[in-house]
Amino acid sequence: MSLSDYVKFLRAAKGGVTPWEIADATGLSSKEVHLLEVKHRRMGEDDAMLDKLAGYFAVPVDTLTGRRDSFRKRLTGFLADRQRTGEIVTLVLESGEALHGTVAWFGREALALTPTGGDAERPLVVQRAVVAQWR
Amino acid sequence: MNRLKQIRERKSFSLAQLAARTGIALRVLTEYEENTQEIALPHIKVLSKVLWVKPEELIPPPDAQPSAPPAPALGTAAPLQGALTVASPAPVGVTPAGATPAYSTPRPYAPAPPYGAPRPEDRPPRPPLPPGAEAGRGARPAGRTRREPAVMPATDGQMTEIMRLAARLNLSTEDIETEFGRAIDSITRFDAREWIKKLREDALAKAPPAKVHFGQWPGLKDDREAVYLAEQRELGSELRVVLFNGAVFAGRITDFTPYTLTLETGDSDAHEQIVLRKLAVAYYQRSAVGDGSHPAPAPDAEAKDIAPFAGPTLPTFAAPGAAEASIPDDTNPVATPAETPVAEATTDVPVAVTADASTEQTEVAAKPAAKPRASRAKAKAAADPVEAEAGGVSGGEGAPSAGAGGEEADV
Numbered sequence: 001m002s003l004s005d006y007v008k009f010l011r012a013a014k015g016g017v018t019p020w021e022i023a024d025a026t027g028l029s030s031k032e033v034h035l036l037e038v039k040h041r042r043m044g045e046d047d048a049m050l051d052k053l054a055g056y057f058a059v060p061v062d063t064l065t066g067r068r069d070s071f072r073k074r075l076t077g078f079l080a081d082r083q084r085t086g087e088i089v090t091l092v093l094e095s096g097e098a099l100h101g102t103v104a105w106f107g108r109e110a111l112a113l114t115p116t117g118g119d120a121e122r123p124l125v126v127q128r129a130v131v132a133q134w135r
Numbered sequence: 136m137n138r139l140k141q142i143r144e145r146k147s148f149s150l151a152q153l154a155a156r157t158g159i160a161l162r163v164l165t166e167y168e169e170n171t172q173e174i175a176l177p178h179i180k181v182l183s184k185v186l187w188v189k190p191e192e193l194i195p196p197p198d199a200q201p202s203a204p205p206a207p208a209l210g211t212a213a214p215l216q217g218a219l220t221v222a223s224p225a226p227v228g229v230t231p232a233g234a235t236p237a238y239s240t241p242r243p244y245a246p247a248p249p250y251g252a253p254r255p256e257d258r259p260p261r262p263p264l265p266p267g268a269e270a271g272r273g274a275r276p277a278g279r280t281r282r283e284p285a286v287m288p289a290t291d292g293q294m295t296e297i298m299r300l301a302a303r304l305n306l307s308t309e310d311i312e313t314e315f316g317r318a319i320d321s322i323t324r325f326d327a328r329e330w331i332k333k334l335r336e337d338a339l340a341k342a343p344p345a346k347v348h349f350g351q352w353p354g355l356k357d358d359r360e361a362v363y364l365a366e367q368r369e370l371g372s373e374l375r376v377v378l379f380n381g382a383v384f385a386g387r388i389t390d391f392t393p394y395t396l397t398l399e400t401g402d403s404d405a406h407e408q409i410v411l412r413k414l415a416v417a418y419y420q421r422s423a424v425g426d427g428s429h430p431a432p433a434p435d436a437e438a439k440d441i442a443p444f445a446g447p448t449l450p451t452f453a454a455p456g457a458a459e460a461s462i463p464d465d466t467n468p469v470a471t472p473a474e475t476p477v478a479e480a481t482t483d484v485p486v487a488v489t490a491d492a493s494t495e496q497t498e499v500a501a502k503p504a505a506k507p508r509a510s511r512a513k514a515k516a517a518a519d520p521v522e523a524e525a526g527g528v529s530g531g532e533g534a535p536s537a538g539a540g541g542e543e544a545d546v
Contacts, residue, residue, distance in 0.1 A: 012379055012414045093417055095379065107359035109393075109413070125360065126418040130379050 001094070001132045002075065003044045003067035004037045008129040009094055010057040026052040040072045078134055079106040088116060091126060092133040099124060139193055140168040142186050157181045289327035294319075297327065300334035304341060364391045367421060374398060376411055376419040384409055385422060 001009070011017050019037075023030035028049060036043050044050055044064065054061035082089045083103040091099045091113070101113035104123045111131075112123035143153055150168075154161040159178055166172040174182070174193060183190040289297075297319070301311055312319055315330060322330065367374065368388050375385045376396065386398030386409060394413055401407045 008414070009379070016412055016414050093379075095381065095417070097417075099418070105359045105363075107361075109358075110360040112359075112363065122421045123363075124418055124420045125363065127413060127416050129414075130417045 001067065002070050002072045003064060004039060004072050005075075005129045005131065006064070006067055007033070007053065008037050010053075010059065012129070014057060022053070022056060026056050028052055040076070042068060042071045044068050072128075075128065075131065075134060076106070079103050079111055089113070090135050091131050093126075093130045094132045095130075099126060137168045137170055139164075139174065139182065142188055142192065143168075146186050148186070153182075153185065156185045287324040289322050289324050293324065293327035293331060296331050297334065300331065300338055303338050304334065358393070361391070361393070364388065364396070370424055372421045373423040374419045375422040377417050378411070378415045379417040380415070384411060 011019075011022070019030040019033040022028065022033050032049060033053075036049075045068070047065070050064040051061055054064050078089075083106065086102055088100055088102055093099065099113060099115075101115045101118070101124060104112040104114045104120070106112065109129075110125050110127050112125050114120050114123050143150070148156075150161055150164055153159075154164055157164075157178070159181065163172070163178075167174050167178070179190050179193050182193055186193075297311070301308070306314075308319055311330070311334075315322075315326075315333075317326065368391065371387055373385060373387050374396070375383065376398065377383050384398060384400075386400035388396065389399045389408065390397035396411045396413060396416065396419070398409045398411065399406055400409060
């Protein structure tokens with residue numbers, strides 16, 4: 001999971017706090033927090049910022065700094081490739097649940113999987129922020 | 136000192152500044168100041184305008200030849216003399232041998248005649264046009280045909296590109312010539328352009344480049360999810376939504392925003408609307424197709440705030456590393472999503488409710504007890520998500536610097 005998606009996931013896990021609430025609590029700029037989530041390129045170069053976020057979400061800072069290299073583009077590239085080839089993909093969610101299927105479409109925040117052997121008219125729409133691993 | 140230089144210095148212009156303001160090359164201005172070149176008439180006009188002097192002041196006296204000693208000081212300029220007058224109009228295009236062309240001969244400055252004044256008859260009358268000649272253009276001599284446009288052969292670069300594309304498409308030279316119906320040696324530059332365009336299209340269709348740049352992926356710029364949800368809303372489909380904490384909600388989709396999904400549950404007599412924040416959604420799937428009908432909107436109800444609620448217990452998640460370890464090695468899709476056991480709706484999900492007798496709107500998000508004011512704002516957001524979005528209340532999920540949709544692209 002990318003750093004961007006992981007921060008979004010942590011926000012959801014903490015009860016859906018907004019960037020403004022994070023900014024109030026940590027002293028960071030809400031814009032910085034927002035950009036950390038939505039940017040596709042490598043983000044999170046500021047150690048102090050990640051340190052504050054880790055403290056706020058009560059997670060080890062390594063879980064944030066270790067995700068700098070897995071930025072959002074990587075999942076997007078994977079999906080684009082698999083959509084072209086039609087190969088079956090496996091998405092493992094943060095909860096550990098594994099979903100299988102072919103990529104029907106993907107967008108900025110969600111992707112659609114056609115379940116293997118399932119109805120193409122009934123794709124499974126998965127939010128990107130909960131996808132922990134993919135293969 | 137040269138007059139131009141004198142005036143320029145008096146006006147406190149540097150050469151570069153004057154060049155910038157007049158558009159005359161610095162080198163040309165230098166030559167004007169060094170008297171190695173006469174000031175051209177168009178330049179006189181521009182210079183006089185920029186320097187706020189009369190054009191006569193810029194014209195050197197008649198005895199000042201190029202590379203001559205400096206002209207007398209300003210203020211003692213001699214009146215315009217015959218050297219600056221055009222003696223007699225020469226026929227167009229005819230210049231006496233050794234003479235300066237008429238267009239480069241400085242002409243005396245003369246104020247423009249008043250508007251409407253008759254034009255001085257200083258030009259010889261034009262000879263009558265020969266029969267059949269077009270007005271404004273000279274007649275084409277008899278027996279001379281219109282010149283054919285020059286046919287340019289294909290460039291080396293074009294030929295190289297054609298060969299490269301042919302190799303990529305596994306086409307031989309004969310194949311290409313057959314396809315285009317011409318010998319490759321005789322194609323023109325225009326033909327080559329068309330060939331390259333066609334071959335590139337074929338190559339792109341046959342094998343798209345493996346490396347795609349961000350921003351060119353299909354659907355990335357479009358909100359595909361919004362398109363899909365709009366379709367389902369029109370169909371009145373029922374969705375089964377699984378939240379990231381395992382809670383499951385099912386209902387007919389009635390509305391959505393970039394941050395929320397509104398589901399309608401219950402039968403036709405007692406509608407209940409649930410607003411789910413996408414932040415809390417893991418995935419959803421259509422469970423049934425509706426008939427396309429839409430129930431009549433419920434009458435507006437005053438928001439009833441029953442907050443605060445007991446906060447939820449944080450769901451337990453697998454650590455990020457544990458999730459990686461749990462990836463099955465085989466890609467055999469044994470466990471389809473439909474078969475994946477999912478916990479049913481739990482009661483520890485916080486619920487903010489606005490309700491009246493017939494219609495209830497429920498906002499669901501994994502969020503601890505909200506402040507009364509925040510709950511009221513969110514209840515309003517649930518009642519009218521569009522208005523709430525416009526007012527900055529979007530179910531609690533915000534995009535501080537971006538609008539709806541929120542995501543900005545790195546292109």
